[in-house]
Amino acid sequence: MHALRYDAYGATPSLLELPDPECPDDGVLVEVRATGVCRSDWHAWQGHDPVPLPQVPGHEFAGVVVAVGDRVARHRVGARVTAPFVCGCGRCSFCAAGDAQVCPDQSQPGFTMPGSFAELVAVPAADLNVVVLPDDLDFVSAAALGCRFATSYRALTAHGRVGPGDWVAVHGCGGAGLSAVMIAVALGARVVAVDVSPAALRLARELGAEVVVEGGPDAASQVVAATDGGAHVSLDAVGTTETAVGSVSCLRPRGRHVQVGLLLGEHATPPLPMGLVVARELAIHGSHGMSARDYPPMLDLVASGALQPRRLVGSVISLDRAAEALAAMGRPAVAAGLTVIEMGRADRTSYE
Numbered sequence: 001m002h003a004l005r006y007d008a009y010g011a012t013p014s015l016l017e018l019p020d021p022e023c024p025d026d027g028v029l030v031e032v033r034a035t036g037v038c039r040s041d042w043h044a045w046q047g048h049d050p051v052p053l054p055q056v057p058g059h060e061f062a063g064v065v066v067a068v069g070d071r072v073a074r075h076r077v078g079a080r081v082t083a084p085f086v087c088g089c090g091r092c093s094f095c096a097a098g099d100a101q102v103c104p105d106q107s108q109p110g111f112t113m114p115g116s117f118a119e120l121v122a123v124p125a126a127d128l129n130v131v132v133l134p135d136d137l138d139f140v141s142a143a144a145l146g147c148r149f150a151t152s153y154r155a156l157t158a159h160g161r162v163g164p165g166d167w168v169a170v171h172g173c174g175g176a177g178l179s180a181v182m183i184a185v186a187l188g189a190r191v192v193a194v195d196v197s198p199a200a201l202r203l204a205r206e207l208g209a210e211v212v213v214e215g216g217p218d219a220a221s222q223v224v225a226a227t228d229g230g231a232h233v234s235l236d237a238v239g240t241t242e243t244a245v246g247s248v249s250c251l252r253p254r255g256r257h258v259q260v261g262l263l264l265g266e267h268a269t270p271p272l273p274m275g276l277v278v279a280r281e282l283a284i285h286g287s288h289g290m291s292a293r294d295y296p297p298m299l300d301l302v303a304s305g306a307l308q309p310r311r312l313v314g315s316v317i318s319l320d321r322a323a324e325a326l327a328a329m330g331r332p333a334v335a336a337g338l339t340v341i342e343m344g345r346a347d348r349t350s351y352e
């Protein structure tokens with residue numbers, strides 16, 4: 001199969017002919033049709049998040065099942081599928097409870113095993129991890145659901161328990177934040193979007209944000225003023241000390257903060273205002289992807305047209321431009337949208 005592989009951290013990845021992956025006994029082999037390019041792939045390539053080398057990146061994909069292991073009951077060759085970026089082991093108590101996203105023995109394509117910048121990718125524990133796609137959902141849109149979109153969906157539903165009329169503050173309008181704006185609006189919430197970039201705030205407005213606030217030390221008080229006493233739910237979709245503290249501080253009593261952005265390096269332990277957490281009985285959640293179990297209600301909203309993941313796709317490219325797209329993740333590209341690699345594209349690129 002053709003695949004993009006890097007042999008050392010930071011080394012230029014190359015498109016190679018590699019042996020096809022083996023189909024796991026409990027898994028399936030998926031012929032990749034589309035796969036998103038994510039900043040986490042860039043972090044792994046740069047060595048910020050150690051991975052086995054050499055490595056094939058890619059963790060948000062959709063495709064067609066071409067082989068099924070002997071111990072798989074629920075899946076068939078020919079099915080159109082996707083899988084969460086965190087695959088559960090299928091054996092532990094967390095997986096049994098449907099919470100594969102926190103499985104202690106999880107595997108992640110592109111990080112712990114070869115990923116989807118390839119013609120074929122193996123998915124372990126397929127009965128637990130593989131999601132069958134609705135017939136009318138195209139592969140590019142399905143690939144766009146895999147990572148930031150599903151994470152934001154779970155943050156707002158399972159953790160935020162967002163309902164119609166709730167005020168939702170979204171701190172940071174990059175990929176995860178803009179997904180959150182779209183999802184919160186679809187859930188009937190009123191959205192306040194916070195970002196330092198006017199271009200990002202413009203996109204948030206286009207996706208239905210009712211109020212936009214310039215990021216900075218005053219952001220929390222502006223959110224409180226705009227929401228008549230604070231947001232019911234607030235997401236930090238960036239992962240910095242300032243945005244995490246701002247997100248907790250902008251909540252009304254009994255409000256719920258959900259941390260979506262990874263807090264890395266100097267931001268790893270933000271000084272959250274725990275006095276406020278006690279006085280206002282706030283809840284603090286972390287959100288780490290979403291297991292296959294939770295996909296169906298999200299896919300229903302996509303099928304109904306309430307969620308349009310395709311609107312978050314900036315460009316669709318062919319596999320031979322994957323290395324270039326991965327390198328581009330290292331440069332700040334405000335509101336450029338998700339880049340999706342579509343397999344078998346004849347043309348070299350197109351911007352949609």
Ligand SMILES: [Zn+2]
Nearest residue numbers: 038040147148
């Ligand atoms: Zn990702």
Ligand SMILES: [Zn+2]
Nearest residue numbers: 089092095103
């Ligand atoms: Zn498990």
